[in-house]
Amino acid sequence: MTNDIPAPWRAPLLVLAFVSLAVGVAAGLVRLGWNLGAPAAAHGPLMISSFFGTVIGLERAVALGRRWAYIGPLASGLSGLAIITGVGAPWPAALATVGSLVFLAASLDILARQKALFTATLALGAACWFVGTLYWAGGREVWQVVVWWIAFLVFTIAGERLELSRFLPASPMAKGLFAAIVALLLGALIVAGGSPIAQTAFGGALVALALWLFGNDIARRTVRESGLTRFIAVCLLSGYAWLAFGGAAIVAAGGVAPGTPSYDAALHALLLGFVFAMVFGHAPIIFPAVLNVSVPWRPIFYLPLALLHASLAVRIAGDYAGDFALRRTGGFGNAAALALFVLVMVGSIVTARSRPVRG
Amino acid sequence: MAKPHSLADRLRGFFSPRETKAAADAALRGGDAVSGASGPAPTEAAVRDALRTVLDPEVGIDIVELGLVYRVATAPGTVRVDMTMTTPACPSGPQLRDQAAQALRAALSGAPSIEVRLVWDPPWNPAMMSPAAKRRLGW
Numbered sequence: 001m002t003n004d005i006p007a008p009w010r011a012p013l014l015v016l017a018f019v020s021l022a023v024g025v026a027a028g029l030v031r032l033g034w035n036l037g038a039p040a041a042a043h044g045p046l047m048i049s050s051f052f053g054t055v056i057g058l059e060r061a062v063a064l065g066r067r068w069a070y071i072g073p074l075a076s077g078l079s080g081l082a083i084i085t086g087v088g089a090p091w092p093a094a095l096a097t098v099g100s101l102v103f104l105a106a107s108l109d110i111l112a113r114q115k116a117l118f119t120a121t122l123a124l125g126a127a128c129w130f131v132g133t134l135y136w137a138g139g140r141e142v143w144q145v146v147v148w149w150i151a152f153l154v155f156t157i158a159g160e161r162l163e164l165s166r167f168l169p170a171s172p173m174a175k176g177l178f179a180a181i182v183a184l185l186l187g188a189l190i191v192a193g194g195s196p197i198a199q200t201a202f203g204g205a206l207v208a209l210a211l212w213l214f215g216n217d218i219a220r221r222t223v224r225e226s227g228l229t230r231f232i233a234v235c236l237l238s239g240y241a242w243l244a245f246g247g248a249a250i251v252a253a254g255g256v257a258p259g260t261p262s263y264d265a266a267l268h269a270l271l272l273g274f275v276f277a278m279v280f281g282h283a284p285i286i287f288p289a290v291l292n293v294s295v296p297w298r299p300i301f302y303l304p305l306a307l308l309h310a311s312l313a314v315r316i317a318g319d320y321a322g323d324f325a326l327r328r329t330g331g332f333g334n335a336a337a338l339a340l341f342v343l344v345m346v347g348s349i350v351t352a353r354s355r356p357v358r359g
Numbered sequence: 360m361a362k363p364h365s366l367a368d369r370l371r372g373f374f375s376p377r378e379t380k381a382a383a384d385a386a387l388r389g390g391d392a393v394s395g396a397s398g399p400a401p402t403e404a405a406v407r408d409a410l411r412t413v414l415d416p417e418v419g420i421d422i423v424e425l426g427l428v429y430r431v432a433t434a435p436g437t438v439r440v441d442m443t444m445t446t447p448a449c450p451s452g453p454q455l456r457d458q459a460a461q462a463l464r465a466a467l468s469g470a471p472s473i474e475v476r477l478v479w480d481p482p483w484n485p486a487m488m489s490p491a492a493k494r495r496l497g498w
Contacts, residue, residue: 004453062450110448114482122448163446166485167418167425169498221497222419229419285416289450292457 004065007292013058013070014290016077018342020050023084025335032331033324042083042092044142048149049096049133050080052275055286056156057103062290064106072102093137100130117175118163121182125155128189143258146267147192147202151185153275154243158182158209161236165216174216181208196255203250206270210244228284228297231305235281238309242273245316261319264327272334273312280305283345294352295345304341311337400433401467406440407431409466413458420495422455426487429478438463439474445483452477 024046026038039046053076061069076099082091107126111119132148162178188202214220214237223233246269253262284295311333318327410428411421422428422442430441442459444452460475467473488496 059450060448063448063452065453110446113447113479116446119446119448160448163448164417166445167488167496169496170485218418218496222417225419227419228416232417285451289454292454 003067004062005067005070007290010058010062010070010290013054013073013077016080017051017054017058017073019084020046020054020077020080021338023080024051025338029331029335032328034332039083041142044146044149045092045096045136046080046083047271048146048152049076049099049129050083052153053096053099053103053129054080055279057099057106058290059286060103060106060110064109066106066109069102069106069109072099072106075099075102090137093133096133097130097137100126100133104130116163117179118159121155121159121162124182124186125152125159128152128155143256143263147189147199147256150267150270151189153271154185154206154209155182157275157278158213161213161217164218167218168216168221171216174212178212178216181205181212185209196257199255200251203247203256203266206247207244207251208247210240210247213240213243228301231297231301232281232285234302235277235305238305239274239277239281242269242277242309242312246270246274261322265316265319268312268315268334273309276308276338277305280308280341283341284348287345287349293349295348296352298344298348300344301348304337304344307333307340308337400435401438401471403431403433405467406433406438406463409462410440410442410459412462412466413455415455418496420492422459424489424492426489426492427455427483433471435471437472437474438467439476441476441478443478443483447479 023038024043026034026036027040027043027046030036030038030040031043054073057073057076058070061073075095079092079095079099081087082095104123104126107119107123111123113119128148129152132145132152135145135148136142158178162175165174184205185202188198188205192198192202217236217240219233219236221233222229223237224230225233246266249262249266249269250256253260253266256266257263280301284297284301287293287295311330313330314333315327315330318324318330407423407428411423413422414420415422415425415427418425425445427444428440428442430439432439440459440463442456444455456475456477460473463473463475485493488498
């Protein structure tokens with residue numbers, strides 16, 4: 001039906017993404033004082049472009065079923081490899097830019113196939129990744145472009161959740177409110193560079209989005225189901241709490257200023273608490289879709305999720321208390337949660353192979 | 360021995376979609392078909408019942424109740440199903456299609472030729488859900 005690539009050929013792209021995740025997390029730990037030899041300055045680009053960009057780009061390429069779309073995750077995955085192997089400028093940023101541009105093209109292709117608010121929101125997320133990465137390639141610091149990268153992930157997740165909210169009774173008002181929140185986020189984003197007022201508005205819009213998601217996401221119903229369906233809902237709802245917290249932290253601080261306690265707290269509430277909770281919830285669906293493997297649900301899936309949330313709470317308490325040791329402990333717990341998550345996923349795949357589970 | 364493809368041919372093949380209906384049907388037959396003894400045609404109800412074992416993991420409701428199964432055609436030795444996803448942005452389409460084909464193979468002994476196609480026309484909308492699914496989702 002398509003000129004898609006076979007599932008086994010996608011595996012190297014996922015390996016690239018997870019190598020970037022491992023080194024990106026190690027780089028984060030270096031910032032917290034662990035001497036792991038990872039490039040501390042590359043923590044953000046490795047996590048955002050080389051991991052999230054590659055995984056989400058791969059997911060979109062599978063949805064599209066077109067070979068050219070895989071150039072996106074290939075390029076963003078190679079940007080991580082370029083960072084890790086010490087290949088100098090301009091390669092890491094140039095590859096990430098190519099990856100984000102192909103991802104934008106894939107997202108626009110999907111928008112052309114289905115013109116809807118949710119596909120437009122997905123395309124907007126892709127555009128934000130591209131713009132942020134373009135600024136980074138142009139020499140801006142990570143802290144100057146990080147709001148664009150946050151918007152990439154927020155719009156991507158929000159678009160997907162809006163799509164699934166169609167399973168619930170339609171509410172034109174809810175759809176209008178969603179569009180207004182997206183417009184506020186976008187407006188704030190465009191003038192956010194260096195403007196604390198715009199950054200504060202961005203934080204306020206994130207809180208509004210979290211409230212919208214709490215009220216309209218199908219998770220508020222599916223949390224009453226069981227097994228994987230309930231697990232996904234728990235991931236989503238707990239992630240929305242961190243989305244609200246991250247937005248509120250930006251509002252309370254009056255912006256996103258690097259080097260402040262609220263900077264670490266807001267960014268990690270959003271990118272760890274919110275985004276990784278989504279990743280944890282959807283990995284058991286996305287791994288099978290991408291790799292054609294079975295990832296049967298197990299109750300142990302809750303363990304990395306609980307560790308993620310608990311360790312993030314410790315880290316953020318350390319941020320606001322000015323207690324570096326506490327922040328460091330929380331950060332180590334964050335890394336352990338991600339490692340545990342990978343182990344649990346791999347364990348589920350391996351045991352499914354040895355003990356077939358009904359699909 | 361067939362002549363190996365040139366690099367240019369391979370690149371052309373990589374970048375250009377080869378999505379003719381005949382090719383798609385042939386690929387589907389190659390991928391999903393199970394040949395075997397042809398007996399009486401399975402009933403549509405039997406086919407739909409088999410497809411009810413395929414759940415959307417996010418919603419916890421089966422693909423029939425969600426209105427994702429558009430068409431079931433049966434004939435002696437053949438079952439053909441057209442199904443959709445809620446959006447082409449969903450990466451789970453090929454996987455759910457394969458699960459649907461597996462469910463049919465498992466349920467319809469006598470192993471007719473089974474084809475499950477992903478189609479996008481008409482686009483799915485919530486009105487396609489069954490009354491039971493809607494009730495479960497708070498409609």
